[in-house]
Amino acid sequence: MTQQPFSRPGAFDLSSLRRPTPSANDAGGPGSGGADGSVGSAYSIEVTEQNFQGVLEASMTAPVVLVFHSPTRSPESTTYAAHVTSVVDQFDGRFLTGVIDVDAVPQIAQAMQIPQVPLLLILLDGRPASQPIPGLLSGEELDTLFQTIGQQLTAQGVTGRHQPRTAPPAEGAESGVDPRYAPAQDALEAGDINRAVEEYQKLVDGNPADVEAAAGLAMAKVLQRTQDADLNAARVAAAEAPDDVDAQTMVADLDMLGGHVEDAFNRLIALVARTAGDDRARAREHLIGLFAAVGNDDPRVLRGRQNLASALF
Incomplete structure (x- = not known):
């Protein structure tokens, strides 16, 4: 068999293909079954x-x-x-x-x-x-x-993985807090965000298909990135530099912590739409991390994914 070269962009343009809006019973994204x-x-x-x-x-x-x-x-x-x-x-x-x-x-x-x-x-x-x-x-x-x-x-630095469409419960797991997550949860309760990130990272490294660990890691990283942030200063910086990825992602993280999930998503989707190259890739990657923190089955994430696809294509 002759190996085909693997390249990023693709060989064909799919823009002519109609993309229907998923129905309520057909989310269309990975992670649901x-x-x-x-x-x-x-x-x-x-x-x-x-x-x-x-x-x-x-x-x-x-x-x-x-x-x-x-x-x-x-x-x-x-x-x-x-x-x-x-x-x-x-x-x-x-x-x-x-x-x-x-x-x-x-x-x-x-x-x-x-x-x-x-x-x-x-x-x-x-x-x-x-x-x-x-x-x-x-x-x-x-x-x-x-x-x-x-x-x-x-x-090429592309190391992402898909989440499993079905995630069986851990062997021996009972209702309540899964003991696998206890060290990370304890660290969060103690205010030790860096240790929580380390504990969740261990779980994800050991099992990349662990959806809950991935979500915990994503949210812990939001907490880690915003530990010393000043909300007002961050908003001023973002307003003065609308295409600055660091400034915009910081406000998106702070919006997430404040419960303004859709505001965070929409900010980064708009950033993806008006940027290109490495800046667009960084904004998209950050947004996908926020999707993971919220959870792939959340309707806000499903809408966010649709809007991201529209911004990209």
């Missing part, structure tokens, strides 16, 4: 018109592997799609599989100019990041492909 298209895997989603925008947005955190298949025209392609999903699951969130039945959603395949099934297409930052990969690859070829992409991403 069942109604949003879960196909029985921690890191896969059945792609529909309704959740396609969420799949695009998910690729801004880590790559999404789209696998196109047709159960009527090519039954082996459907078997292959399940095989790709199984291989991707072994990478613990480094990738998310988006399974696309071209018979059920032909408009997506047409918009993306998919010539045949089976076919793989890898998205990053909402765009294809490699040439399409047609045909049936063996398990060994798939493993090599995803390992190579993972190494290239790491070399």
Whole structure:
């Protein structure tokens, strides 16, 4: 198998594809299950018109592997799609599989100019990041492909992971405070923010799929960044420098602490919309961290993700 170069931006423009607004029962983003298209895997989603925008947005955190298949025209392609999903699951969130039945959603395949099934297409930052990969690859070829992409991403400084679509409770966990989080919670109660960050970081390093630890770490970092901040001075600085990423993210953090969650999101979404390059990337990354602190199932986060996608595309 010839390795495809992995690049950031993509090879094709998806701007012509209609992006429907997710319905109340179809959030479309990673981290939810069942109604949003879960196909029985921690890191896969059945792609529909309704959740396609969420799949695009998910690729801004880590790559999404789209696998196109047709159960009527090519039954082996459907078997292959399940095989790709199984291989991707072994990478613990480094990738998310988006399974696309071209018979059920032909408009997506047409918009993306998919010539045949089976076919793989890898998205990053909402765009294809490699040439399409047609045909049936063996398990060994798939493993090599995803390992190579993972190494290239790491070399580029891209280390994000998808949250699992289903998070089973920890073995032996009971109602009340999970003992895994006790050291971090104790540090927060003692006012030792730096130690709380360290404790949450240990949990995330040990299990990147731990959604609660990731959320705790994100919020602890907000507390850490704002320990010595002066709200009035921060607002003055942000007003005087509307495109200064540091000034704007500081006010967004302070808004979060004050309970003005949507204000924080909207400030950074507007910053993403009017900046470019490294500044845009920093603003987007900071916003995604705030999303994690609030929780992916929160309706304010779902709206924020939609608005972020609109700002980017």
